Amino acid sequence: MELSESVQKGFQMLADPGSFDSNAFTLLLRAAFQSLLDAQADEAVLDHPDLKHIDPVVLKYCHAAAATYILEAGKHRADKSTLSAYLEDCKFDRERTELFCTEYQNNKNSLETLLGSIGRSLPHITDVSWRLEYQIKTNQLHKMYRPAYLVTLNVQNTDSQSYPEISFSCSMEQLQDLVGKLKDASKSLERATQL
């Protein structure tokens, strides 16, 4: 993990009981996790009365350092020993190291889910709807009598947050072909999971 000097300096400040007493430390730590993971996080997450006595610049600096470190650790799936090693390097005492590791462990899953969801991917199919119709006549052709399906795939684009739909028509044979191919795919998937 590559971390900049400012992260280290921020942590060193956090390690100092003179700048951050136990309570303030815990609050700042929780605030860092909350602002990353809580979708509705308040911008005033650092506005707790128990943090008022600390210089706001210092608060922000340490908050940023903590958040950066948490994200890097999550990205590289750091384990407890890696975390402890780094924190001890930043002069954290045992109690604070334990606290950090516990908080990290509690939030690990949400953090990994969040990081995993960032990124571009192909449009993602979320649902399908279908309609069966029986065609009897068009203005060009009477007495048709043919069943047909109209299939709509609901698709989600990760980056643009748009929800286009893909609709197409098909005959019964074509739908059977489509379903057959999708079943092949799911059988392959099942076999792959058993390897």
Added chain:
Amino acid sequence: MLLELSEEHKEHLAFLPQVDSAGQGARGRRSVGWGGGPKAEPGTQQPLNFIAVVAEFGRIAVEFLRRGANPKIYEGAARKLNVSSDTVQHGVEGLTYLLTESSKLMISELDFQDSVFVLGFSEELNKLLLQLYLDNRKEIRTILSGLAPSLPSYHNLEWRLDVQLASRSLRQQIKPAVTIKLHLNQNGDHDTKVLQTDPATLLHLVQQLEQALEEMKTNHCRRVVRNIK
């Protein structure tokens, strides 16, 4: 159900029996049909000429439906039959209209014969027209079905299993996904869409679409199909 033929339509088709007499005038010339043909015997030339000419008109009419008008053929025919190019064109269009309307409505043989009867053609010509209708009906209906409003239609599906192992924001992942390439056709244009889905959604898709297929076999659908004819 009888076909309704307008006055203009009847006029255009009235050209056809005149091919008989026009054919007489052209007897001196060699060709039967356009593009040459077997050399006809003098004695049997007249009836052979007539049937062949009307059959040729029928062939042109069907080609017209498949590929559109070809003015050169009209001019060639007009010269050989000693009539104006317009008359030939109207004759072909009239014949085409007769064939498409009959095919569209899928009228029975009897109805066709009764509809054509009002034109006052000879027995032989009526039989020829009926045969032309029956021979080409299926193909004409296929051509007409392509004219209906349509959505993109399914052509093919390709799939691939992928597993995402890492991304810029998270290492050491195992994230299975199915990548799908859907081929669609619309009015002759090929379109492909590349999409992705996860295993759970894939199973859901299969289940939903299988239900869709099952619907056709239910009593309700069977009854509808049986009774609407």
